[in-house]
Amino acid sequence: MNNAPFTAARPARQHRFVEALLADRHSLPLSIALHLVPGALIVAVYAFVSAPLVRAIEYPPFMAWAIALAVVLFPILGGLLWLGKKASGRYRLRGGALRYTDRPVSRGKVTGMIVFCLLWMTVVSILLLPLDNLLYEHAFSWIQYEGTGDSATSYLNGYSQNMLLTTLLICGPFTGFLLPLIEEYYFRGFLLPRLPQLGAWAPVASTVLFSVYHFWAPWTVLSKLVFLFPGIWLAWKKEDIRISIGMHPGSALLMTVVGVIAVAAGKTSL
Numbered sequence: 001m002n003n004a005p006f007t008a009a010r011p012a013r014q015h016r017f018v019e020a021l022l023a024d025r026h027s028l029p030l031s032i033a034l035h036l037v038p039g040a041l042i043v044a045v046y047a048f049v050s051a052p053l054v055r056a057i058e059y060p061p062f063m064a065w066a067i068a069l070a071v072v073l074f075p076i077l078g079g080l081l082w083l084g085k086k087a088s089g090r091y092r093l094r095g096g097a098l099r100y101t102d103r104p105v106s107r108g109k110v111t112g113m114i115v116f117c118l119l120w121m122t123v124v125s126i127l128l129l130p131l132d133n134l135l136y137e138h139a140f141s142w143i144q145y146e147g148t149g150d151s152a153t154s155y156l157n158g159y160s161q162n163m164l165l166t167t168l169l170i171c172g173p174f175t176g177f178l179l180p181l182i183e184e185y186y187f188r189g190f191l192l193p194r195l196p197q198l199g200a201w202a203p204v205a206s207t208v209l210f211s212v213y214h215f216w217a218p219w220t221v222l223s224k225l226v227f228l229f230p231g232i233w234l235a236w237k238k239e240d241i242r243i244s245i246g247m248h249p250g251s252a253l254l255m256t257v258v259g260v261i262a263v264a265a266g267k268t269s270l
Contacts, residue, residue: 035187040215042216046065050068054067099193103240125223165263203235
């Protein structure tokens with residue numbers, strides 16, 4: 001039996017898929033899927049792989065979520081590099097599959113925007129914690145991920161100082177910078193510029209879809225819409241991903257450093 005037609009069809013299908021991914025605009029179903037499927041995969045990895053593993057070694061659930069995020073997001077980074085090879089002939093992000101990387105805004109203006117967005121995200125996210133707690137108590141308390149609760153640090157509560165410090169030092173470089181950075185590359189550098197023809201609604205759609213992507217914390221969707229939007233809007237308006245990178249990984253790094261210092265200073269729970 002001649003399998004040549006089938007083997008020839010595979011490269012053709014792959015070529016069409018790559019073309020669809022690298023197109024100037026994604027279709028609406030493709031865009032929604034590319035935003036939300038990673039979130040569903042993160043929850044699946046947590047439930048079936050990382051949670052049982054971390055439970056067995058008796059470490060905080062925070063570590064399980066860090067593992068789940070890494071298992072999904074690092075292959076996404078590899079996929080972006082692979083698409084960069086398809087687009088430019090080299091494994092790279094800038095000049096490959098990503099956009100908003102040409103740095104059109106001066107360093108001084110970018111710095112000012114980053115400082116504003118960083119302060120906005122940090123302060124507003126803290127101020128909106130009561131809203132998150134209210135939504136969890138009244139709408140999402142049926143969600144029973146281990147460590148889930150009406151606290152921003154419930155995944156870390158109830159463990160010794162040494163275990164907390166070990167967990168943060170191991171996971172911190174990932175959850176505090178690398179994984180948020182990959183999210184910015186993917187959601188803002190790759191997906192946002194390719195949203196369907198939404199005009200000025202593109203950053204709104206990006207904020208909504210990225211907030212919903214956090215399936216592991218649906219009670220935080222409304223607050224994320226508020227504290228994420230300025231950085232996403234500015235990245236879209238100025239076509240400069242450095243703004244949202246400074247906001248999102250920058251805020252995560254700040255909170256991680258504060259958490260490590262607090263635990264090291266003797267606070268046994270965050």
